[in-house]
Amino acid sequence: MVTRMSRRALNRRAVLLGGVAGAAFVALPVRHSVLASSATVLRAAPAEAQVLPSGEPATRVWAYDGQVPGPPVRVRRGDIVRVRLDNGLPQPTTIHWHGVRIDNRMDGVPGLTQEPVPPGETFEYAFAVPDAGTFWYHPHSRSWEQQARGLYGLLIVEEDEPPRFDQDVALVLDDWRIDEAGQIHEASFGHMMDWSHAGRLGNLLTTNGLDSVDVPVRAGERVRLRLCNTSNARTLRIRIDDHTPMVIALDGQPVAPFAPAGGEIVLASGQRTDLSVDMILNPGARAAIAETSGREAVAAATLTYHDDAVAREQPLDAPIALAPNPLPDSIDIAGALDVDLVMQGGAMGGLREAQHKGETKDIRTLVESGLVWALNGVAGRPETPLFDVPRGRPVRIRMVNETAWPHAMHLHGHHFRELAGPNKSVYGPWRDTLLVDRRSERTVVLLADNPGDWLLHCHMLEHHAAGMVTWFRVGA
Numbered sequence: 001m002v003t004r005m006s007r008r009a010l011n012r013r014a015v016l017l018g019g020v021a022g023a024a025f026v027a028l029p030v031r032h033s034v035l036a037s038s039a040t041v042l043r044a045a046p047a048e049a050q051v052l053p054s055g056e057p058a059t060r061v062w063a064y065d066g067q068v069p070g071p072p073v074r075v076r077r078g079d080i081v082r083v084r085l086d087n088g089l090p091q092p093t094t095i096h097w098h099g100v101r102i103d104n105r106m107d108g109v110p111g112l113t114q115e116p117v118p119p120g121e122t123f124e125y126a127f128a129v130p131d132a133g134t135f136w137y138h139p140h141s142r143s144w145e146q147q148a149r150g151l152y153g154l155l156i157v158e159e160d161e162p163p164r165f166d167q168d169v170a171l172v173l174d175d176w177r178i179d180e181a182g183q184i185h186e187a188s189f190g191h192m193m194d195w196s197h198a199g200r201l202g203n204l205l206t207t208n209g210l211d212s213v214d215v216p217v218r219a220g221e222r223v224r225l226r227l228c229n230t231s232n233a234r235t236l237r238i239r240i241d242d243h244t245p246m247v248i249a250l251d252g253q254p255v256a257p258f259a260p261a262g263g264e265i266v267l268a269s270g271q272r273t274d275l276s277v278d279m280i281l282n283p284g285a286r287a288a289i290a291e292t293s294g295r296e297a298v299a300a301a302t303l304t305y306h307d308d309a310v311a312r313e314q315p316l317d318a319p320i321a322l323a324p325n326p327l328p329d330s331i332d333i334a335g336a337l338d339v340d341l342v343m344q345g346g347a348m349g350g351l352r353e354a355q356h357k358g359e360t361k362d363i364r365t366l367v368e369s370g371l372v373w374a375l376n377g378v379a380g381r382p383e384t385p386l387f388d389v390p391r392g393r394p395v396r397i398r399m400v401n402e403t404a405w406p407h408a409m410h411l412h413g414h415h416f417r418e419l420a421g422p423n424k425s426v427y428g429p430w431r432d433t434l435l436v437d438r439r440s441e442r443t444v445v446l447l448a449d450n451p452g453d454w455l456l457h458c459h460m461l462e463h464h465a466a467g468m469v470t471w472f473r474v475g476a
């Protein structure tokens with residue numbers, strides 16, 4: 001059990017950029033990010049948010065509808081999402097609906113699927129959602145800045161048959177870099193040191209836009225916990241003290257329930273996990289949901305047991321398995337197109353030159369234009385696609401990370417499965433983002449069945465901006 005004082009100590013990430021003066025501990029309001037209604041207009045505009053503990057200054061952010069995270073968009077599977085984006089920002093923006101097997105025109109990639117929306121203008125997003133699960137939305141225009149300033153929100157797609165949990169709680173986790181005045185550290189936007197290393201790592205972890213949240217529970221409950229990592233670059237490591245979380249979905253797609261190794265959930269930028277967690281402690285108990293990637297553990301949230309209300313006396317048995325989404329049971333690997341994707345560059349990567357806009361450029365010239373990463377020898381979005389296939393073609397991609405850094409490889413418009421085991425014949429879970437460790441190799445297979453032009457990039461947003469991006473084309 002964590003006391004108030006130590007809980008507060010746990011709350012704050014070791015401050016890297018000069019401290020924000022400590023304030024007395026104040027109990028924070030409970031705020032679940034999952035609401036019953038669904039946004040229909042998202043206005044992106046400057047706002048203020050209390051991301052630091054109360055008593056400390058409010059932070060100037062950019063937000064959807066003045067909220068960080070933006071209001072959740074919540075629909076049923078098969079519904080049409082209709083959202084008008086109003087751009088109240090001083091720069092162009094778009095919305096990308098991360099993880100949705102979406103109509104290509106609604107994918108929100110400027111210069112590939114739509115024109116960026118200028119300040120003062122609007123764009124109507126309307127699309128069907130084929131899969132139930134936990135998805136999210138964020139800008140795809142200067143996302144390394146716009147997302148870091150607070151633009152992101154959840155897209156929750158409910159199952160046809162609602163699974164029987166006592167509570168459905170979403171925790172949106174973000175890693176902020178805050179300066180001494182309690183404001184977003186603007187001076188380091190575009191910093192090549194970050195761009196060529198791990199990306200922009202922060203010094204403040206927020207949960208649902210707050211320094212920490214309490215999650216009220218009752219003994220005996222079974223809680224669905226949706227975790228989403230909206231950090232620019234930080235890979236989060238989550239554990240729940242005194243509880244045994246079961247993973248029931250990854251990146252929105254159901255999996256056969258399993259207990260993660262060592263009880264630790266690893267979430268790279270952009271990834272989601274749905275957990276089933278049984279409340280096995282006694283009334284009045286408290287347990288931290290801790291994030292442990294930094295030097296000290298940080299309490300992202302605290303399970304706060306009601307003092308006397310008990311949901312049930314008998315523990316529940318078998319975990320709830322979510323119904324699968326309409327994805328194929330298997331993919332014809334033998335008929336797959338084979339593609340290599342070699343990740344290159346970054347600090348200690350030894351990249352000497354790369355293609356950019358059709359020309360070979362040496363590393364100095366590349367760095368001058370903010371490029372330090374490459375895929376298959378090309379820095380930045382290439383003119384020609386990585387592959388161009390007719391609709392329905394299976395594609396096997398061997399991802400070879402030659403760099404000294406891990407990368408969170410994200411594919412638009414499709415989910416893929418990792419092929420593991422000695423013969424690369426064992427299917428892993430469906431995902432939309434895969435963390436590929438430094439100097440390692442992973443193979444994935446997808447069924448390229450969603451027509452259009454789709455991005456494939458590192459979701460560490462500085463790596464994307466600094467060149468680690470390509471695209472592929474699926475015919476109609």
Ligand code: C2O
Pocket residue numbers: 096098138140270410412455457459
């Ligand atoms: Cu979550 Cu291409 O992005």
Ligand code: CU
Pocket residue numbers: 406407408458459460463464468
């Ligand atoms: Cu990367």
